[in-house]
Amino acid sequence: MITRQAAKSLQAARESAPSSYDSFTQYKYSKRIRNRRHTNSSKKLDSNLFESLLEHLWSRTPEDKRSSCVYLDCLWFSLYKDGLTKTKVLSWIKKKQIFSKRHIFVPIVCWSHWSLLILCHFGEKRQSRTRRPFMLLLDSLHQIDPKRLEPDIRRFVLDIYKTEGREENEEFVSNIPLLVPKVPQQTNGEECGTFVLYFINLFMLDSPNTEEECLCFLNENWFKLDELESFREEIHSSLKSRSQSIVDVELPEDQHSS
Template sequence: MSKGKRKLVPETIAIDSDNPSSESLDNQMPECFVLSLSGCKKLSEGEAEVPQVVAPFPRRPRTKSRVSPKNAILQEKKIDSGAFEYHFQNLWRSFSEDKRTSFAYLDCLWFALYRKPHYKAKVITWIKKKQIFSKKFVFVPIVCWNHWSLLIFCHFGESLQSKTITPCMLLLDSLEMGNPRRLEPEIRKFAVDIYKAEGRPESKSSVYKIPLLVPKVPQQRNGEECGIYVLYFINLFMEDAPEDFSIEDYPYFMRKNWFTLQGLESFCQKLGSLRKKR
């Protein structure tokens, strides 16, 4: 190799998502699976049927130049789910314990592995341990067709016949042109299986009637920002969601002017400062 040139290696490599290590799945959530947050590339019809699963690979050598925490996050457009999880955990710890008690979080692998028939039972077992019916809100970051969006279960512990607090689901997507409702059939099956695993009395038909709402949230500026937007949606929802969230006043604060670009930059700066404290 000539002097002055650095050898670059791919940041991610594809793995066979149909043949993971069964041993790792029997014992714990397999760390070898990392879902790409690299944005929204156009896939062929055949590719669109398979979740895009990738594994981390060594990156280029670190530069010696310093980057400010704010700029580091802003430049981190293509982050994998490991980075997403790291940022989320820092964000989660920044909220008070009282605030966190109203929320639960299912990490990015739950929904992706649930879509594979031979993992469904294990996924539902893992979720049952999270006791999500005791929480007011449950965040489920999902990735499909190489694009990230955020599913939120609201008041699943309440009766479906409640006249005051109605269980519902929110799907927040920063790329509406991708038609987020195409996920609806799988989301509804997911909800039915969760209710069934908890031994809830609600019938399948009644669970299927739980409203799935798709607010008109702000849209990403390019094909690489969906991961950051999902983190930001989580942050804003934890800050602003009323405890008595009801579909009667929907969409509440979740409008196109929900945040500004300046607010997004401030949020990235917050993530950077949280990372710096670690």
């Protein structure tokens, strides 16, 4: 539960970083309200629309593909990074039981830009020689230097380990490889959120298991831009149809437009 004091701090933060905290007051609302409000096909995604699209994408992915994965809410990293309700964010992550999953998707929205952090094999034992933990940072705009997030990412990961009561220390976390492969790049300033969703979609459908496989699998020719456009239209259309169905069921008959 978000306290009133934390909510006020977030409201103030939104004024200086609207892309990160654009609709945080909606965070506590139900998924149905969130889905009902965001049915447009705008290319630029705010956090509520992004989360609704991600939830829908997750629900339509085959169970055998998503069973080994988990995703974190798209605002959690930003809240952690800015120190707002940091302890609470870590407690939310603990409830996700992320160490039981092979891949953990962490959508990041910072500096008015979306990118995707993937934590791989974090549940493996430290002594394992076959699969060791590594991280992927997928960014559709390399010219802004995605590596500038690395200090915050490593602090984030270290605190997750500590919250879980695990034995991994700062030295261990500092040695976890952080790979930034050359993935397809956006052509304008509005596509980064959709790129992140498509990264998640493609990764789940054919996820690599090792660092070497990742470097071969994830490259600048990973997909074509026309495929991205088709994906965008498909998920927006599907979400709109599903949201309309929810409205039809929930609203009394005399509240429907004629």
